[in-house]
Amino acid sequence: MGQSRTLQVAAGLGAILAWIIIWAWLTRPGGPVPTLYFPAPDDVWAKFVRMWQRPYIGSTLPDHILASLYIVLTGWGLAALVGIPLGIAMAWWKRLKWIVFPTFQLIRPVPPLAWIPLTILWLGIGDSARISVVFIAALVPWLMNSMLAVYSVDRLLLDAARTLGANDRQILARVVCRTALPTLVAAARMALGNAWSTLVAAEILAATAGLGYVAVNASQLLDTDVLLVAMFMIGILGICMTGLIGLTQNWLAPWSVLGARRD
Amino acid sequence: MIERRLERMGVMTDRGKAAAYGIFSLSVLLALWICATSLFQWIEPRVLPSPAQVIRQFAWIITEPFSGLRLPGHILFSLERWGWGVLTAGLVGIPVGVFFAWNPWFKTFLNPVFELIHFIPPFAYIPLAVLWFGASTATQAMVVFVAAFPAIVINSQLGVAQVQKIYIDAARVFGASPFRTLCRVVLPAAAPSIYTGLRIAISNGWMALVGAELVVGKVGLGFMIAQGQENASVATIFVGVITIGCLGVLIDTLVQRSERYVLPWRRVAS
Amino acid sequence: MEQSAGKMAPGTTNPAQEAPAKLELRNISKWFGPVGEGVHAVDDCSIEVKNGEFIVVVGPSGCGKSTLMTVGAGLEAPTHGEVLVDGRPAGPPGPTRSVVFQKFALFPSETVEQNIKFGLQMTGVSAAEQETRLAEQLKIMGLELFRKSYPSELSGGMQQRVAIARALVMQPEILLMDEPFGALDAQTRTILQEEVQRLHREKHYTVLFITHSVEEAVYLGDRVVVMTKRPGRIKKVIDLPRDVVWKTGDIELAAEHPEFIEFRREIWGLVREEIVSI
Ligand SMILES: Nc1ncnc2c1ncn2[C@@H]1O[C@H](COP(=O)(O)OP(=O)(O)OP(=O)(O)O)[C@@H](O)[C@H]1O
Ligand SMILES: [Mg+2]
Numbered sequence: 016m017g018q019s020r021t022l023q024v025a026a027g028l029g030a031i032l033a034w035i036i037i038w039a040w041l042t043r044p045g046g047p048v049p050t051l052y053f054p055a056p057d058d059v060w061a062k063f064v065r066m067w068q069r070p071y072i073g074s075t076l077p078d079h080i081l082a083s084l085y086i087v088l089t090g091w092g093l094a095a096l097v098g099i100p101l102g103i104a105m106a107w108w109k110r111l112k113w114i115v116f117p118t119f120q121l122i123r124p125v126p127p128l129a130w131i132p133l134t135i136l137w138l139g140i141g142d143s144a145r146i147s148v149v150f151i152a153a154l155v156p157w158l159m160n161s162m163l164a165v166y167s168v169d170r171l172l173l174d175a176a177r178t179l180g181a182n183d184r185q186i187l188a189r190v191v192c193r194t195a196l197p198t199l200v201a202a203a204r205m206a207l208g209n210a211w212s213t214l215v216a217a218e219i220l221a222a223t224a225g226l227g228y229v230a231v232n233a234s235q236l237l238d239t240d241v242l243l244v245a246m247f248m249i250g251i252l253g254i255c256m257t258g259l260i261g262l263t264q265n266w267l268a269p270w271s272v273l274g275a276r277r278d
Numbered sequence: 279m280i281e282r283r284l285e286r287m288g289v290m291t292d293r294g295k296a297a298a299y300g301i302f303s304l305s306v307l308l309a310l311w312i313c314a315t316s317l318f319q320w321i322e323p324r325v326l327p328s329p330a331q332v333i334r335q336f337a338w339i340i341t342e343p344f345s346g347l348r349l350p351g352h353i354l355f356s357l358e359r360w361g362w363g364v365l366t367a368g369l370v371g372i373p374v375g376v377f378f379a380w381n382p383w384f385k386t387f388l389n390p391v392f393e394l395i396h397f398i399p400p401f402a403y404i405p406l407a408v409l410w411f412g413a414s415t416a417t418q419a420m421v422v423f424v425a426a427f428p429a430i431v432i433n434s435q436l437g438v439a440q441v442q443k444i445y446i447d448a449a450r451v452f453g454a455s456p457f458r459t460l461c462r463v464v465l466p467a468a469a470p471s472i473y474t475g476l477r478i479a480i481s482n483g484w485m486a487l488v489g490a491e492l493v494v495g496k497v498g499l500g501f502m503i504a505q506g507q508e509n510a511s512v513a514t515i516f517v518g519v520i521t522i523g524c525l526g527v528l529i530d531t532l533v534q535r536s537e538r539y540v541l542p543w544r545r546v547a548s
Numbered sequence: 549m550e551q552s553a554g555k556m557a558p559g560t561t562n563p564a565q566e567a568p569a570k571l572e573l574r575n576i577s578k579w580f581g582p583v584g585e586g587v588h589a590v591d592d593c594s595i596e597v598k599n600g601e602f603i604v605v606v607g608p609s610g611c612g613k614s615t616l617m618t619v620g621a622g623l624e625a626p627t628h629g630e631v632l633v634d635g636r637p638a639g640p641p642g643p644t645r646s647v648v649f650q651k652f653a654l655f656p657s658e659t660v661e662q663n664i665k666f667g668l669q670m671t672g673v674s675a676a677e678q679e680t681r682l683a684e685q686l687k688i689m690g691l692e693l694f695r696k697s698y699p700s701e702l703s704g705g706m707q708q709r710v711a712i713a714r715a716l717v718m719q720p721e722i723l724l725m726d727e728p729f730g731a732l733d734a735q736t737r738t739i740l741q742e743e744v745q746r747l748h749r750e751k752h753y754t755v756l757f758i759t760h761s762v763e764e765a766v767y768l769g770d771r772v773v774v775m776t777k778r779p780g781r782i783k784k785v786i787d788l789p790r791d792v793v794w795k796t797g798d799i800e801l802a803a804e805h806p807e808f809i810e811f812r813r814e815i816w817g818l819v820r821e822e823i824v825s826i
Binding site: 169171172174175176178180181182185190194196268269270271 | 618621622623640641642643645646647649651653654655656657658666667670671698699700714718
Binding site: 109127129131136231 | 504
């Protein structure tokens with residue numbers, strides 16, 4: 016087990032290396048791919064180092080990153096504050112669901128991005144427009160998965176809890192919410208993924224800082240290397256954030272990461 | 279997809295009551311909207327148009343060309359771009375996903391590229407696509423592709439990986455070659471999961487398309503919304519948003535309904 | 549003393565003569581779905597479980613045994629009939645009627661000890677008392693080494709023991725057990741059968757026990773109720789002798805006793821008729 020794991024990691028790293036070599040070979044001077052369309056890896060790296068210190072369109076790279084993170088985490092967090100309790104409550108009290116769900120269903124099929132023009136008209140191009148779009152994007156997975164988490168609690172467990180003398184409140188707090196935790200962790204990741212992706216688009220459309228803003232400017236200025244730096248940063252930050260959420264599952268819901276028995 | 283699962287769990291009972299509550303709450307909402315706009319003008323029409331204005335705008339866009347095209351024209355352009363993106367994603371994604379599960383080395387090698395597509399949000403590809411293809415159909419199709427591709431790969435892979443080993447072993451015992459095992463046993467068993475992947479991909483692609491159209495292009499529904507913002511015409515934005523939402527629901531419903539014809543053996547299961 | 553109190557005479561209990569049954573299922577019928585259209589699981593079943601009595605229900609698979617049990621526990625309302633505890637309507641489920649579910653129903657998010665203590669915590673038993681009772685159950689069930697494990701880390705047999713411990717720890721007046729030994733290996737099953745037999749003799753638990761093992765029924769039961777195939781009705785009630793030697797010893801020896809063999813043959817004959825007549 017341990018050995019095959021090391022082998023896997025080694026193979027994974029090897030594959031990454033192989034692709035970087037292929038990339039370098041394709042974009043070498045006089046190579047088949049012109050660097051205007053796709054810059055060489057060393058150019059991208061040099062640009063990355065440079066942007067870390069020197070401002071590009073107004074801010075250094077860390078500042079752009081912070082600007083993006085601020086918006087995405089605010090929108091995502093606010094959506095969690097609304098989505099989790101509302102989702103659980105809607106699953107638990109069906110009357111509430113009957114009242115709220117139709118409205119929600121009406122809004123849900125609209126891609127979160129389609130709200131951008133509206134929020135810009137209503138709130139201007141400041142942070143609040145982007146935060147509210149991110150909020151809408153994150154709310155759907157938070158709410159739907161919180162509901163699903165409650166529904167997927169085995170009815171037998173509720174029966175068992177009742178025969179052991181638990182009342183409704185105790186069942187909700189101890190059985191439903193705890194059993195639902197792994198699903199909520201998954202919801203958190205999904206919500207963050209949606210939020211992050213929506214934020215990038217929002218920044219492309221209306222922002223004064225942030226990675227999406229860097230990307231769209233780089234594209235207009237034909238700074239392909241900057242564009243790639245921005246894209247990589249967007250990808251890496253996304254991975255880091257979802258990875259961190261994944262780690263919380265270990266201590267939030269240790270039972271769910273044990274690996275199922277095969278019998 | 280989630281709703282289907284909810285339904286299977288028997289949550290969607292009490293239909294009548296649910297509908298009554300729903301109609302009530304939606305009516306309240308509509309009444310509030312009418313009060314706030316037409317009746318008492320709490321909110322300026324510039325900020326929130328009245329239902330009547332939105333309907334009028336709808337009629338206008340259907341009958342009169344808006345930026346050169348009537349509403350159906352914009353819809354067709356959007357659908358075309360979306361179709362190309364999803365189609366390529368399916369043609370490439372299903373084989374890739376199946377082989378990811380079938381051959382670990384293939385997966386190890388291609389994984390870095392896949393993760394790049396998976397983890398960089400589709401919208402981050404918009405500037406690159408613009409740079410590569412300019413304002414052509416390919417730009418939007420590429421964004422749709424990036425949005426649709428990962429879901430297809432992941433679900434195809436999952437479907438194949440989840441095929442219980444006993445089926446494969448059973449096929450082996452009966453002397454089937456790996457390729458025939460793949461075609462006869464694995465793919466049919468994985469098909470529901472692949473189908474789920476396609477469904478997710480189709481709706482992801484639709485979402486991404488709107489984003490792409492907001493940024494580039496001179497036609498399409500996303501462009502219409504962007505144009506509404508430009509002209510500070512909230513009614514136009516509403517028309518666009520409603521059309522996009524309805525089309526999204528329509529497409530999803532069609533795909534969902536078609537499952538029983540495409541995968542007849544699933545009919546028993548659900 | 550209650551050896552011959554096996555008459556199935558619903559509605560004719562005479563309070564002057566006998567105390568009301570600890571648990572009485574009176575004319576229970578259960579339909580899943582609309583009456584006449586859905587599944588008719590149980591039809592007009594009446595079972596009286598006297599205080600300290602051990603009643604075993606046997607019947608073919610799918611005949612409505614589990615349904616009868618969920619109704620008896622108060623988890624499902626019967627379509628017709630009523631459930632009485634001490635002669636009064638039983639009301640909602642609660643810790644006086646502990647249930648061991650056929651499918652364990654352990655809380656996946658709780659460790660073994662949290663699972664066992666669950667009911668005690670819900671009903672406000674003091675912490676010290678919780679620990680003593682927990683320790684006792686862990687010991688009886690041989691779970692001491694697994695107290696910090698999650699259910700998903702346990703074998704099926706272990707999980708079943710946790711489920712039994714979780715019910716016993718409540719010291720319920722009535723214990724409802726739905727095929728509690730079905731998932732166990734033969735050795736553990738034998739040991740737990742003897743353990744349950746001992747508990748019943750020493751602590752006089754009132755038990756309604758479901759099984760499809762005729763041997764288990766003969767060994768454990770004071771009375772055995774044989775059910776027909778679905779819709780489950782009561783086919784026959786067989787009184788078993790209570791204070792005989794073979795019931796106090798281990799089950800292997802009991803199985804060789806002529807009386808045991810005779811009862812087993814009789815009950816198995818009744819059950820077989822139901823299975824064959826499908
Ligand atoms: N919730 C339910 N909804 C619909 N039908 C049900 C439900 N629960 C049980 N049934 C049906 O009622 C019948 C009796 O089920 P039950 O589980 O009581 O049988 P059983 O005697 O316990 O069987 P086994 O020995 O296999 O455990 C079965 O036909 C089953 O399909
Ligand atoms: Mg059963």
